[in-house]
Amino acid sequence: MKTSNLGYPRIGSNREWKRALEAFWKRELTEASFLQQMEQIRLANLQKQKDMGIDIIPVNDFTLYDHMLDMAVMFGLVPKRFEAAKNPISLYFGMARGKQEAVACEMTKWFNTNYHYIVPEWEDRTPRLVENKPLTAYKEAKEKLGIEGKPVIVGPVTFIKCAKGYLPEQEDTLLSQLVPLYCRILQELEQAGAQWIQIDEPIFVTSLSEEELTASKKIYEQFHKASSGLNIMLQTYFESAEHYKEIIQFPVQGIGLDFVHGEKTLDEMRMHGFPEDKVLGAGILDGRNIWRANLSQKQELILQLEELAASERIWIQPSCSLLHVPVSAKHEHSLPQELYNSLAFADEKLEELRLLSSPSQQEAIKKYDDALYLLNSSPARNRTEVLWEVEKAQGKDLKRNQPYMNRKQKQQEVWNLPLLPTTTIGSFPQTAEVKQARGKHKRGEWTKAQYDQFVKNQIEKWIKIQEDIGLDVLVHGEFERTDMVEFFGQKLNGFAFLENGWVQSYGSRCVKPPVIYGDVDFSEPMTVNESVYAQSLTDKPVKGMLTGPVTILNWSFVRDDISRENVCYQIANALQKEVLALESAGITMIQVDEPALREGLPLKKSKWQHYIDWSVNCFLLTTCAVKETTQIHTHMCYCDFNEFLGVISKLDADVISLETSRSHGELVSAFTWQSYEKGIGLGVYDIHSPRIPEIEEMRVMIEKTLEVLHEDQMWVNPDCGLKTRNISETIQSLKNMTAAAALVRKKEAVS
Ligand SMILES: Nc1nc2c(c(=O)[nH]1)N[C@@H](CNc1ccc(C(=O)N[C@@H](CCC(=O)N[C@@H](CCC(=O)N[C@@H](CCC(=O)O)C(=O)O)C(=O)O)C(=O)O)cc1)CN2
Numbered sequence: 001m002k003t004s005n006l007g008y009p010r011i012g013s014n015r016e017w018k019r020a021l022e023a024f025w026k027r028e029l030t031e032a033s034f035l036q037q038m039e040q041i042r043l044a045n046l047q048k049q050k051d052m053g054i055d056i057i058p059v060n061d062f063t064l065y066d067h068m069l070d071m072a073v074m075f076g077l078v079p080k081r082f083e084a085a086k087n088p089i090s091l092y093f094g095m096a097r098g099k100q101e102a103v104a105c106e107m108t109k110w111f112n113t114n115y116h117y118i119v120p121e122w123e124d125r126t127p128r129l130v131e132n133k134p135l136t137a138y139k140e141a142k143e144k145l146g147i148e149g150k151p152v153i154v155g156p157v158t159f160i161k162c163a164k165g166y167l168p169e170q171e172d173t174l175l176s177q178l179v180p181l182y183c184r185i186l187q188e189l190e191q192a193g194a195q196w197i198q199i200d201e202p203i204f205v206t207s208l209s210e211e212e213l214t215a216s217k218k219i220y221e222q223f224h225k226a227s228s229g230l231n232i233m234l235q236t237y238f239e240s241a242e243h244y245k246e247i248i249q250f251p252v253q254g255i256g257l258d259f260v261h262g263e264k265t266l267d268e269m270r271m272h273g274f275p276e277d278k279v280l281g282a283g284i285l286d287g288r289n290i291w292r293a294n295l296s297q298k299q300e301l302i303l304q305l306e307e308l309a310a311s312e313r314i315w316i317q318p319s320c321s322l323l324h325v326p327v328s329a330k331h332e333h334s335l336p337q338e339l340y341n342s343l344a345f346a347d348e349k350l351e352e353l354r355l356l357s358s359p360s361q362q363e364a365i366k367k368y369d370d371a372l373y374l375l376n377s378s379p380a381r382n383r384t385e386v387l388w389e390v391e392k393a394q395g396k397d398l399k400r401n402q403p404y405m406n407r408k409q410k411q412q413e414v415w416n417l418p419l420l421p422t423t424t425i426g427s428f429p430q431t432a433e434v435k436q437a438r439g440k441h442k443r444g445e446w447t448k449a450q451y452d453q454f455v456k457n458q459i460e461k462w463i464k465i466q467e468d469i470g471l472d473v474l475v476h477g478e479f480e481r482t483d484m485v486e487f488f489g490q491k492l493n494g495f496a497f498l499e500n501g502w503v504q505s506y507g508s509r510c511v512k513p514p515v516i517y518g519d520v521d522f523s524e525p526m527t528v529n530e531s532v533y534a535q536s537l538t539d540k541p542v543k544g545m546l547t548g549p550v551t552i553l554n555w556s557f558v559r560d561d562i563s564r565e566n567v568c569y570q571i572a573n574a575l576q577k578e579v580l581a582l583e584s585a586g587i588t589m590i591q592v593d594e595p596a597l598r599e600g601l602p603l604k605k606s607k608w609q610h611y612i613d614w615s616v617n618c619f620l621l622t623t624c625a626v627k628e629t630t631q632i633h634t635h636m637c638y639c640d641f642n643e644f645l646g647v648i649s650k651l652d653a654d655v656i657s658l659e660t661s662r663s664h665g666e667l668v669s670a671f672t673w674q675s676y677e678k679g680i681g682l683g684v685y686d687i688h689s690p691r692i693p694e695i696e697e698m699r700v701m702i703e704k705t706l707e708v709l710h711e712d713q714m715w716v717n718p719d720c721g722l723k724t725r726n727i728s729e730t731i732q733s734l735k736n737m738t739a740a741a742a743l744v745r746k747k748e749a750v751s
C-alpha cells in the first residue's frame with residue numbers, strides 16, 4: 001500500500017501566500033521578489049510532504065491565484081478585453097481581478113465547496129498550448145527537491161463543463177481542439193520521465209448522458225495512445241462516481257474514488273469489482289472536514305478494500321485536495337479540552353495516512369480513537385433540552401402569517417419607499433484600521449469599551465456617508481464582524497473557533513470557518529446593539545443584518561456524529577430568537593443572508609429535493625415568526641441562479657438581492673421563462689473588482705432588468721457586501737449607482 005495526496009493548501013501556515021499577493025498588488029513588492037516568495041512557499045509545501053513520508057506527492061496544485069485560471073491561461077483562453085495587457089502577470093491578475101477598462105472574469109463556486117474558481121471564457125477561439133505548466137512544476141520539484149512529483153491537472157471534461165462562452169452544440173468541437181493539447185502535455189511529461197499524472201474529473205460524480213460518457217471514454221483512449229508510458233490516475237471526488245461501471249473500464253492506470261462523501265462507492269465496488277490491472281486511489285480520509293478519522297474503522301475499511309484490490313495496487317489518500325482544510329492544528333491553543341486530540345487539518349491528515357500505512361502504530365491509533373470517544377460523550381454534544389426545543393419548533397407550521405401580496409401592501413404603507421429603492425448588501429470596507437482595532441482588542445491593548453466605541457464611531461461615520469450618497473435603505477456596516485459566519489459562531493453556544501484555521505475562499509481571500517462541535521443554541525442577542533444604534537442616527541430605515549442557518553452550516557466545519565439537517569435546525573431555532581429580538585427592539589427590516597444555500601445543493605440530483613425541503617424549512621423557521629409588517633430580506637451570491645428561482649421563491653422573503661453583474665445577461669434572460677413576483681435586486685456592479693462602475697453601464701443594466709421585471713418589485717444594489725473594497729472605491733461606486741437609479745426613476749416617472 002502507498003500513501004498519496006491530491007493537493008496541498010497553497011496559503012502557507014501563516015497565510016504568507018495571501019500577504020505576498022496583497023503586497024504585490026499594492027506595489028509593495030516587485031514582481032521578482034513576489035515570484036521568489038511564491039517559489040519559497042511552493043517548495044516548502046512540497047518539502048513538508050516529503051518529510052512526512054508521503055509516497056506520491058502532487059505538483060502543479062500550487063497557483064498564483066486559482067488553478068482553473070491557470071488552465072485557461074495555459075490554453076491561451078484569454079478574453080479579448082484583456083489582450084492589451086503588458087506582461088503575462090498583469091494579464092493573469094487582470095483576468096482574475098478586473099481592470100478599469102475590462103471587467104474581471106466571472107468567479108463561481110467549485111462544485112459544492114466555498115472555494116471559488118475563475119470561469120474560463122471561450123469566445124470563439126481556438127485553444128493552444130502556451131506553456132506546459134504541469135511539466136514546469138514536475139521539473140522544479142525534481143531538480144530542486146529530488147521529488148518525483150505527480151502533476152495534477154483538471155481533466156478536459158470537467159474543464160469544459162465548468163467553462164462558459166460557448167453553445168452546447170459546440171462542446172464536441174471544443175473537446176476535439178483541447179484533446180491534442182492535453183496529449184502534448186502528457187507526452188512531454190512522459191519524455192521528462194514523469195511516472196504518474198493525476199487528472200481531476202470531479203464532473204464524473206454528476207450525471208452525464210450516455211453520449212457524454214462515450215465521448216469521455218474516447219478522450220481517455222486518445223490520451224492512452226498518445227503517451228502509453230505515462231500512468232494516468234483518473235481522479236474523482238466530492239461524491240461517488242456516477243457511472244462507476246463504465247469509468248473503471250476507461251483505459252487509464254488508476255481510478256481515484258471518494259469513500260467518504262461517496263456513500264455508495266464501496267457498494268459499487270463490491271457489486272462491480274475493480275479491475276486487476278489498475279491502481280485504486282482510495283480516498284478514505286475526509287478532505288472537507290477537520291475531524292480526526294476513527295483510525296480503527298479506517299483500518300477495517302482498508303481490509304475490506306484489500307479483498308477487492310491487491311494491496312500493492314492501493315494508494316490511501318484524502319478524499320479530495322486538502323485545499324479545503326487549514327494547514328496545521330498545531331497552532332491552536334484555546335480550544336475546549338475535548339477538541340485537542342480530535343482535530344486533523346492538512347498536516348494531521350497526512351500523519352493519519354502514515355499511521356494507517358505503517359505497521360505497529362496501534363498505540364497512536366488508540367490514543368486518537370479515545371479522543372474521539374471523549375468528544376462524543378462531551379456534555380456539549382448531549383444537551384437534551386436543545387433537542388426537545390428544536391423538535392417542538394420543527395413541528396410548527398413554518399410559514400408567514402400572511403401571503404406575500406398582503407404583506408407587500410402593508411409594508412409599503414410603513415416604509416413608503418421610492419421606485420427602485422437603492423440599498424447595499426451589508427458590509428462596508430474592512431480597512432486596515434478596522435482590522436487593527438480588532439487586533440488591539442484581541443491582544444488586550446484596548447478594553448472592550450474602547451473597541452465598542454470604535455465600532456460605534458465607524459457606524460456613525462458610515463450612516464452619514466450613506467445619507468450623503470442618497471441611499472434609501474441603510475445598513476450599519478458590519479464593522480464588529482471578522483466574518484459573517486465566524487462572528488455568529490463566536491456568539492452562539494456549541495461552536496469553537498480556531499486561531500489559525502484559515503482556508504482559501506477565492507484569490508487571496510481566506511476564511512476561518514467556525515467549528516460546530518456541540519448542540520447549538522442561542523445565548524444572548526448578537527446584533528441588536530449595533531442595529532439599534534445605527535437606526536437611532538437616521539430617519540431612513542436601517543436593515544438588521546444576520547447570516548442565515550444554512551450558510552452558517554455550510555461555511556462551518558460541522559460535527560459529523562449527527563446529520564447536517566439536524567444541526568441546521570438547531571442553528572435556525574437559535575437564529576429565530578435573534579430575529580424576534582431585533583423585531584422587538586424596533587428593527588423591522590431584517591436581512592437574513594443565505595449566500596451558501598445554493599452551494600450546499602448536493603451534487604447528485606437524486607438528493608436535491610430532500611436538501612431543498614430542509615434548508616427552506618430552516619430559513620422559514622428563522623424568519624417566519626415576525627409580523628406581516630416586518631420586511632424580511634435575503635441575499636445570495638456566487639452561483640448560477642437560473643435554475644434556482646423556484647427554491648428562492650419558497651423562502652418567501654419579501655426582498656432578495658442576487659449577485660449577477662459578472663453574468664447579468666444570463667440571469668436576466670432566466671426571468672423571461674419563469675416568473676418571480678417578490679421584491680428583487682439584481683446586483684448592478686461587481687464588488688470583487690477595484691474597478692469603479694460607470695453610471696451609464698449601470699443605467700443600461702437596470703433598464704435591461706426592467707424588461708423582464710416589474711418596476712415596483714425591483715431594487716438597486718451592488719452584487720454583494722463591500723468589505724473587501726476600499727473607502728474611496730466604495731463611495732464613488734455607490735454614488736454612481738444611486739445616480740444610475742435616479743436616471744431610470746426619472747424616465748419611469750415620465751413614461
Ligand atoms: N465565511 C465566508 N465565506 C464566504 C464569504 C464570506 O464573507 N465569509 N463570502 C464569499 C467570498 N468569500 C470571501 C471570503 C473571505 C473574505 C475576506 O475578506 N477575508 C478576509 C479575512 C476576514 C477576517 O476574518 N479578518 C479578521 C482577521 C484580519 C487579519 O488578517 N488581521 C491581521 C492583524 C491585524 C492586527 O492585529 O493589527 C493579520 O492577521 O495580519 C478580522 O477582521 O479581524 C481576508 O482574507 O483578508 C471575503 C470574501 C463566499 N464565501
Ligand SMILES: [Zn+2]
Nearest residue numbers: 595637720721
Ligand atoms: Zn454576497
